[in-house]
Amino acid sequence: MEGFKPHAKKSSDDDKKQQNSLKDIMEQALKSSDFHQFSPVEKIVISYYKSLINEEKINQFLIKEIQKHIDMINNLQDIKNILPFDEVKITNDTQIVEDKLIKGFVVVQLKNNGNDFILVNVSNVQMGHRKNNDTENEFSVVGPKVGFVENIDINIHLLRQQVAVSNLVIEEITIGNVSKTKVAIAYLDGVTNPRQIETVKQRLNDINLDVVYDSSLLDQIISDNSNTIFPLFLSSERIDRITYAISLGQVAIISDGSPYVISGPTTILDYFISPEDYFLPWILGSFFRIARICSVFFSIFATSLYVAVLTYHFEVIPEKLLEPLVISRANVPFPPVMEVIFLEITIELLREAGARLPAKIGQTLGIVGGIVIGQATVEAALTSSILLIIVALSALASFTTPIFKMANTIRVLRFPFIILAAIWGGLGIVAGILFLMGHLLRLKSLGTPYLVPLFPFRTGSFADSIIRSSYKKINMRNKSLKPLSLIRYEPSEDMEDINHEES
Amino acid sequence: MGIRVKDSLTLSPYLLWFLLHGAQVGIAMLSFQRYIITGAEQDSWASLLLVGISLHFIIWIMFFVLKNADSGDIISLHQQLFGKWVGKCLTLGFYGYILLFVTTEIRLYVEVLHVWVFPNIRLWVFSLMILIICIYLVSGGLRVVAGVCFFCIFIPSLLLLTLYFPLKSAHWTNFLPIFNHQFKDYAQSAYHSLTLFTGVEFLLVLYPFIKNNEKSQKWAHIGVVHTTLLYLFMIFVSFSYFNIQQLEHTIWPTLILSKIIQFPFLERFDYLYVYNWFLIIVARCCVPLWAGTRILKKTFGLKARPSLWITSTLVFLCLIPLKGQKIIEKLDFLLTMTGGILLYGYIPFLFLLILIINFNKKKNMVKVRGNQ
Numbered sequence: 001m002e003g004f005k006p007h008a009k010k011s012s013d014d015d016k017k018q019q020n021s022l023k024d025i026m027e028q029a030l031k032s033s034d035f036h037q038f039s040p041v042e043k044i045v046i047s048y049y050k051s052l053i054n055e056e057k058i059n060q061f062l063i064k065e066i067q068k069h070i071d072m073i074n075n076l077q078d079i080k081n082i083l084p085f086d087e088v089k090i091t092n093d094t095q096i097v098e099d100k101l102i103k104g105f106v107v108v109q110l111k112n113n114g115n116d117f118i119l120v121n122v123s124n125v126q127m128g129h130r131k132n133n134d135t136e137n138e139f140s141v142v143g144p145k146v147g148f149v150e151n152i153d154i155n156i157h158l159l160r161q162q163v164a165v166s167n168l169v170i171e172e173i174t175i176g177n178v179s180k181t182k183v184a185i186a187y188l189d190g191v192t193n194p195r196q197i198e199t200v201k202q203r204l205n206d207i208n209l210d211v212v213y214d215s216s217l218l219d220q221i222i223s224d225n226s227n228t229i230f231p232l233f234l235s236s237e238r239i240d241r242i243t244y245a246i247s248l249g250q251v252a253i254i255s256d257g258s259p260y261v262i263s264g265p266t267t268i269l270d271y272f273i274s275p276e277d278y279f280l281p282w283i284l285g286s287f288f289r290i291a292r293i294c295s296v297f298f299s300i301f302a303t304s305l306y307v308a309v310l311t312y313h314f315e316v317i318p319e320k321l322l323e324p325l326v327i328s329r330a331n332v333p334f335p336p337v338m339e340v341i342f343l344e345i346t347i348e349l350l351r352e353a354g355a356r357l358p359a360k361i362g363q364t365l366g367i368v369g370g371i372v373i374g375q376a377t378v379e380a381a382l383t384s385s386i387l388l389i390i391v392a393l394s395a396l397a398s399f400t401t402p403i404f405k406m407a408n409t410i411r412v413l414r415f416p417f418i419i420l421a422a423i424w425g426g427l428g429i430v431a432g433i434l435f436l437m438g439h440l441l442r443l444k445s446l447g448t449p450y451l452v453p454l455f456p457f458r459t460g461s462f463a464d465s466i467i468r469s470s471y472k473k474i475n476m477r478n479k480s481l482k483p484l485s486l487i488r489y490e491p492s493e494d495m496e497d498i499n500h501e502e503s
Numbered sequence: 504m505g506i507r508v509k510d511s512l513t514l515s516p517y518l519l520w521f522l523l524h525g526a527q528v529g530i531a532m533l534s535f536q537r538y539i540i541t542g543a544e545q546d547s548w549a550s551l552l553l554v555g556i557s558l559h560f561i562i563w564i565m566f567f568v569l570k571n572a573d574s575g576d577i578i579s580l581h582q583q584l585f586g587k588w589v590g591k592c593l594t595l596g597f598y599g600y601i602l603l604f605v606t607t608e609i610r611l612y613v614e615v616l617h618v619w620v621f622p623n624i625r626l627w628v629f630s631l632m633i634l635i636i637c638i639y640l641v642s643g644g645l646r647v648v649a650g651v652c653f654f655c656i657f658i659p660s661l662l663l664l665t666l667y668f669p670l671k672s673a674h675w676t677n678f679l680p681i682f683n684h685q686f687k688d689y690a691q692s693a694y695h696s697l698t699l700f701t702g703v704e705f706l707l708v709l710y711p712f713i714k715n716n717e718k719s720q721k722w723a724h725i726g727v728v729h730t731t732l733l734y735l736f737m738i739f740v741s742f743s744y745f746n747i748q749q750l751e752h753t754i755w756p757t758l759i760l761s762k763i764i765q766f767p768f769l770e771r772f773d774y775l776y777v778y779n780w781f782l783i784i785v786a787r788c789c790v791p792l793w794a795g796t797r798i799l800k801k802t803f804g805l806k807a808r809p810s811l812w813i814t815s816t817l818v819f820l821c822l823i824p825l826k827g828q829k830i831i832e833k834l835d836f837l838l839t840m841t842g843g844i845l846l847y848g849y850i851p852f853l854f855l856l857i858l859i860i861n862f863n864k865k866k867n868m869v870k871v872r873g874n875q
Contacts (some may be wrong), residue, residue, distance in 0.1 A: 312620070318770045424632075426774060427620065430781040431636055434651075438640040441650040455650045456515060 525652030542691030555731030
């Protein structure tokens, strides 16, 4: 693959450790029952982990070829010449042998030639991975439904299919002293700001971790501020979204074993963009995007406003509206804040239980929880029916956010606001807004302010932010991410109006 | 090349607009109609306009003065002109003004809160809450302060749209007769509108933090134009809605004005105004608190965070004894007077001083050349 620069990351432990002799390595390996070592012909020893390799390849090609040409073999170079594999390497470095053995390579030795080995890649990458790569969690009605899977090679393949230019550079490093996970960063050379690439590489290189379970671990470790509930890197399983991010000049980080690819630097508005906005006509796309952003505000503030109004400022509500409110609350023995927190926690429990249960039971639970509990709590006069509507609506609104991490953030944000509203009423809500504002203004993603283009205010970047303008207008990259080249494509100019009439 | 701090710390010049406008607009906008009509009555808008225009001159002077300062702020200028100790004392005087500025702002807002929403909550509780929020915001640095100013101007500006409702019942004859007052009436109104424009003086501390600060002057002017237009619009709406006699007896005309706004789901729009003013107040407190922090840091060599805490604690200690309603008039009077002296007395004085020094330097140079 072009642009690959494999270099093993050496943690400080490795440097201290003396290089093991081959004998030690083999002894260590032979403790495992899946390690095989045998001689198919007299002068050759083959060793490998059975669980990691493709046995068919060994039987059909490796052993067969060696047996066929047994007379010709005098040294390792001869073996290398006859083997029909692309990754065949001769080395005398036992450290490499140890690393590669665990990645599914076969070690071939000549008995009379002690110090050199051949490493042949016969690893079975497909084994144990799912074949089905639908986008399960970021669904869209229109548009492609192919998503990333848990295998980095397939993911890079999928990405290359979409970004078919040679300046898509993919650089690889290894992270995790136990898992030895392959992590790749992908960017457009000559478009992405080199400083951002350097920052990502630097931060990834500094990671000291045992097992990389998922790319979201990397996301948390390399983020600019770890004391925040806001996601600073966008993580997505959709190929189109990551392709779009790369084409805008962002850096993508792909981690082996994770179906989520993360990209950065991001701004807060990126998290409310759904790929579907681009597949629909721009007016519809903009409308849905605005609806999504409004629903965020509704989701955060609806219940806290309910608490503030009913606890302190009931005179704000007109009499005609106040009447049904008061009547529905007449038998509720709790203050509004307890009522709200009770219901909000119920909804959170329903969501959490629904996420943990298998899909089929989850559906049933939704019905049981949503209808039965909701109806019963109102009838038992634990909550008012109007609050039930508000809480259900705000839960619904929080699910419209396309990025799961951001949706979680919004759900959590509600609780401080409810508590502040219970203490200070509307003043508390404004105080909360100020704290939130101060926090968001401090956040940076890979050194770019998080609130761009709202603040610092950039008029040029609004074509694709709160609204999604037509493809004629969004041909420029976001200037605030500081890409090297701004133009994505040249829009066509053919128009038929009074300005374009030939004389 | 202008005088400035490290390149990565500077802000875009356009943010000067929001920083200055944010520092100017505050609690006074709720009640200024009552003050400025003493004197020129229905013609007081002309006084306000005049003050607004004269402020451009002051800004020009400030930029001139700052260009002549060593490191571009009033702290270095004082030391440069008056020597180390007198300079420090004068800077401390400016620091005292900052304390007065923040104290007045918070005290006046707490009064609004007491009357309109929470009559029983203690003064110190509110003061502490406002100050803690300000500390959190200011400790993020000037960039965060600028952001706060930006959002705290943008969000409340949406409220201007709701002034359509009072305009529906406007009495346009309230403005008549035009220009039937004496000069001294206009002067009186102008004096009372001074407090509305205080806040531009923080340019004296902000200046080195602005990128291309020598060319950023237009943004300061735009900020003041924005402020002036905003007040003129407010006065236009209030005068057409109230007559002069009503205004004399209304403490917070802007809030009373907002009571007429009604929606099917929202009565008592004034609550929205009161809470929105929280944003405006915080913007107006953050800029001086930042300036105070900077002054303590530069004059006493303290670290930034402790000096922010010291400044806020001093404001808090000032606020505690300010109970009772009469104190509000006194505070307002004090701020108008000191602000007026600072803007129209002290800053022109610095200007003259620098002119004289520069003139002497030139003369000496000519002399030296002549001798050669």
